[in-house]
Amino acid sequence: MIDMILDGLWIGFKISLILLPLILAVAYTTFAERKLIGYMQLRLGPNRVGPKGWLQPIADVIKLLMKEIVIPSGANKLLFLIAPVLFIAPSFAAWAVIPFNAELVLADINVGLLYILAMTSIAVYGVIIAGWASNSKYALLGSLRSASQIVSYEIAMGFALVAVLMASGSMNLGEIVKAQEGPFWHWYWIPLLPILAVYWISGVAETNRAPFDLPEGESEIVAGFHVEYAGIGFALFFLAEYANMILISVLTALFFFGGWLNPFMGIPYFEAATDWIPGTAWLLIKAAWFLFMMIWLRATFPRYRYDQVMRLGWKVFIPVTVVWLIVLTFMIKAGVGPWFTGRGVL
Amino acid sequence: MTVEQIVFYVFATLTILSALGVVTVRNSVQAVLCLVLTFFSAAVLWMLLEAEFLAVALVLVYVGAVMVLFLFVVMMLDVDFASLKQGFTRYVPLGILVAIGLLIGLYWVLRGEVFGLEAMPEPAKHAADHSNVETLGLLLYTDYFYAFEIAGVILLVSIVAAISLTFRGRRERRGQSVPSQHRASKDERLHIIKMDAEVAQDDESETDDSEKAAGKNRDQTKGETS
Numbered sequence: 001m002i003d004m005i006l007d008g009l010w011i012g013f014k015i016s017l018i019l020l021p022l023i024l025a026v027a028y029t030t031f032a033e034r035k036l037i038g039y040m041q042l043r044l045g046p047n048r049v050g051p052k053g054w055l056q057p058i059a060d061v062i063k064l065l066m067k068e069i070v071i072p073s074g075a076n077k078l079l080f081l082i083a084p085v086l087f088i089a090p091s092f093a094a095w096a097v098i099p100f101n102a103e104l105v106l107a108d109i110n111v112g113l114l115y116i117l118a119m120t121s122i123a124v125y126g127v128i129i130a131g132w133a134s135n136s137k138y139a140l141l142g143s144l145r146s147a148s149q150i151v152s153y154e155i156a157m158g159f160a161l162v163a164v165l166m167a168s169g170s171m172n173l174g175e176i177v178k179a180q181e182g183p184f185w186h187w188y189w190i191p192l193l194p195i196l197a198v199y200w201i202s203g204v205a206e207t208n209r210a211p212f213d214l215p216e217g218e219s220e221i222v223a224g225f226h227v228e229y230a231g232i233g234f235a236l237f238f239l240a241e242y243a244n245m246i247l248i249s250v251l252t253a254l255f256f257f258g259g260w261l262n263p264f265m266g267i268p269y270f271e272a273a274t275d276w277i278p279g280t281a282w283l284l285i286k287a288a289w290f291l292f293m294m295i296w297l298r299a300t301f302p303r304y305r306y307d308q309v310m311r312l313g314w315k316v317f318i319p320v321t322v323v324w325l326i327v328l329t330f331m332i333k334a335g336v337g338p339w340f341t342g343r344g345v346l
Numbered sequence: 347m348t349v350e351q352i353v354f355y356v357f358a359t360l361t362i363l364s365a366l367g368v369v370t371v372r373n374s375v376q377a378v379l380c381l382v383l384t385f386f387s388a389a390v391l392w393m394l395l396e397a398e399f400l401a402v403a404l405v406l407v408y409v410g411a412v413m414v415l416f417l418f419v420v421m422m423l424d425v426d427f428a429s430l431k432q433g434f435t436r437y438v439p440l441g442i443l444v445a446i447g448l449l450i451g452l453y454w455v456l457r458g459e460v461f462g463l464e465a466m467p468e469p470a471k472h473a474a475d476h477s478n479v480e481t482l483g484l485l486l487y488t489d490y491f492y493a494f495e496i497a498g499v500i501l502l503v504s505i506v507a508a509i510s511l512t513f514r515g516r517r518e519r520r521g522q523s524v525p526s527q528h529r530a531s532k533d534e535r536l537h538i539i540k541m542d543a544e545v546a547q548d549d550e551s552e553t554d555d556s557e558k559a560a561g562k563n564r565d566q567t568k569g570e571t572s
Contacts, residue, residue: 004349079376114402121410128414132375132421141468144418171479171553240549311524 014106018083018095026242027057033295040299064238072134075228079133082237084229089125094119098250099174101260101279110163113161113171114328116251117154120206124150127215127225130237134228142224146208146215149309153202160199163192163321163328164255167339177259182338186264189256189330191339194324198317200290203248205313206340207241210298214306248284249290257286296317354394360387374420382413396472399479 031046031053038045038217048052071080093343099105109115124147131143133297134336167188168179180187189196205212217222255260260279264270332340364387367380385408392401459465472478486494 076373079379109398110403110479111398114406115401118402118410121406121414124410124414125379125417128417128421129379140421147414147418150409156410290423307521308524343535 011106013129015096017271018098018106019092022092022095022243022246023239025246026239028245029063029242029291030060030238031057032291033298036292036295040123040296044324047053055132056292064231064235069233070228070230072136072228074135076133076135079129080228081233083125083126083130083133084240086129086234087123088236088240090122090126090245091240091247094247097173098247099177099259100283102174102178104280105174107170108174113165113176117158118135118163120247121150121154123230123244126237126240130229134225136228138221138223138227142215142217142343145217145221145306148226149208149212149215149313150206152310152313153205153317153338156198156313156321157202157206159318159325160195160202161255161323163213163325164188164191164323166194166332170227171342173254177254177261180258180261180339181265181270182261183266184258186338187256187258187261188339191336192256192324194320195328196252198321199255200248200252200293202313202317203252204294204297205309207244207248207294209245209294211240211301211304212309214309215302217303245294246287249287249294252290253283253286254279259283264330289317320336350394353390357387357390361391374423375417378413378417378420381416382409385413396476396478417516442463 034056035045035053045053047057049055049059071077094116097105097109097115099108113287118310127146127150128143131139131141131146134140164176168176170176170179208215214224216226221227225236229237260283262271262274262277262279262282264274333345335341335343335345364380364383368377368384369381371377385404388410389401389404392398392404455461477551
C-alpha cells in the first residue's frame with residue numbers, strides 16, 4: 001500500500017515537472033505573440049508591466065483569477081462549469097507520451113500516436129458543451145463551427161499520421177524519432193513533404209488559430225463558443241488553446257524534424273561543435289520555430305471563409321494525403337535512401 | 347487491493363452509472379454525454395485487458411467522431427417529452443419481456459460453464475514491451491484476411507449507400523464557385539497605369555499641413571483621371 005502511494009506521488013511529481021513549465025510556457029507564449037504581432041504591425045506590444053513588459057502575462061493571469069465568474073441565466077450550470085475543464089484536460093493529458101529526449105518520457109506506450117489523436121479529438125467536447133450550456137446563440141454557432149472544423153481536419157490529420165506510422169514502422173513516439181536517426185536530411189520532412197504541409201495546416205486548424213479561427217470569429221459571432229465565459233473559465237480556454245499550439249509544434253518537430261536529434265549528427269566538425277547541446281534543447285528550439293510560425297501566420301493571413309475552410313479540408317487535404325500514402329508505399333518498397341534503406345523488396 | 351483492481355472497480359461503477367444515466371436522464375443532450383462517458387470508461391476497462399489499441403481506437407472513433415456527430419444532431423432536435431411519455435404504460439409489458447429475454451441471453455453466454463475460470467483460464471500477462479498493435483495487424487492481414495476485407499467492402503457499400511440516400515440531384519445554388527475564383531487573375535481586375543512621380547513645385551516655406559493635404563488631393567484626382 002505504501003509502495004503504491006509512493007509510486008503515485010513519484011508519478012505526480014513527474015507530471016508536475018511537465019505541466020508547470022508548460023503553463024509557464026503558455027503564459028510567455030501569449031506574451032511572445034503580443035510582442036511579435038506588435039512588431040510585425042509596427043507597434044511596440046506590451047511594455048509597461050515589469051522590465052520591458054516581462055511581467056505582463058503574470059498580471060493578466062492575476063487579473064483573470066480575480067474576476068467574478070458569471071453564469072448566464074438559463075445556462076446549464078454543471079455543464080457550463082465543467083466545459084473549460086473538459087477542454088483543458090485532454091490538451092494536458094496528451095503531453096504524457098511526448099518524449100523530450102531518448103529517455104525522458106512520462107509514459108512510453110506503444111500506441112502513443114493514436115493516444116495523441118484520441119486526446120486531441122476529445123477536446124472538442126469542451127467546445128461543444130461550452131457552446132450548448134451557455135444558452136447563447138453566438139456560443140452555439142461558434143461551437144458548431146468548431147466541432148465541424150475539428151472533425152473535418154481530424155481525418156486529414158489522421159491520414160497524415162498514418163504516413164508517419166508507415167515511414168517509421170511504429171506508433172511509439174520515441175521509436176518514430178529514433179527511425180529518423182542521422183543528419184537533417186535523414187528526417188522525414190523530405191520524403192513526407194506534402195504530408196508535413198497537410199499536418200501542419202490541419203494542426204493550425206485544429207487549434208482554432210488564425211486563419212482558421214472561425215469558431216471565435218470576432219466580426220461575426222463576438223467570441224464564439226466562449227463568449228459567455230469570464231474570469232477563470234475564459235482563462236482555462238485561453239490556456240488550453242495555447243497549450244494545444246505548443247503541443248502541435250512539438251509534435252511536428254517529433255514527427256518530421258527528428259525530435260531531440262542533433263541536425264548535424266554524423267557531419268564531421270559540425271557534430272563535434274554542437275555536441276554539447278542537449279537533445280531536449282534541440283526539441284525545444286525546433287518546437288519554438290513552429291510556434292513562431294503559428295504566430296507569424298496569425299499576423300499575416302486574413303480569416304478564411306467558412307466554405308473555404310471545409311473545401312480545403314475535404315477536397316484538398318484528404319486527396320493529397322491519400323495519394324501520398326500510395327507514393328510512400330512505393331518509396332518504402334523500393335527502399336529509397338537514406339530514409340527507407342534496408343526495407344526495400346523490389 | 348492492487349492498482350488495477352482499484353481502477354477496475356472505479357471505472358466499472360462509472361460505466362454502469364453512466365449507462366443508467368443514458369436511459370434515466372431527462373435532457374437528451376445530457377443523455378448523449380452520459381453515453382460518451384460510458385464509452386470512455388469502457389475504453390479504460392479494455393485497457394486493463396491489455397487491449398490498448400482497441401481501447402484507444404474506441405475513444406478515437408466513437409468518442410471523438412461518432413458521438414460528436416450524434417451530439418450535433420441531438421443539440422438541434424426539439425424533443426417533446428410529453429408525447430414521448432404517452433404510450434409508456436402500454437409498452438411496459440413488452441419492455442419487461444424484452445428485458446427478461448436479454449437477461450436470459452446474457453446469462454446463457456456469460457454463465458459459469460461457458461465463461462468461468464475453468465472454461466477460460468486467465469491469460470498470461472504480456473511483457474511491458476509486447477506490442478498489441480503488431481499482433482493485431484499480423485492476425486488481421488493473415489488469419490482473418492477475408493473477414494477484414496469483407497468488413498472493408500461492407501463499410502464501402504455503406505458509404506455509397508449513405509451518399510446515394512442523401513444526394514437529391516444537383517441543386518442550383520447561388521454559392522461562390524471556387525474554381526472560377528481561383529481562375530481570376532490580376533490582369534482582369536486591376537489596371538496599372540505607369541506615370542512619372544509628381545514632385546511638389548511649391549516653395550519650401552509653404553509646407554504647412556493644410557497645403558500638404560491639398561497637394562495630396564490634387565495628386566489623387568490626377569491619378570484617377572489619367
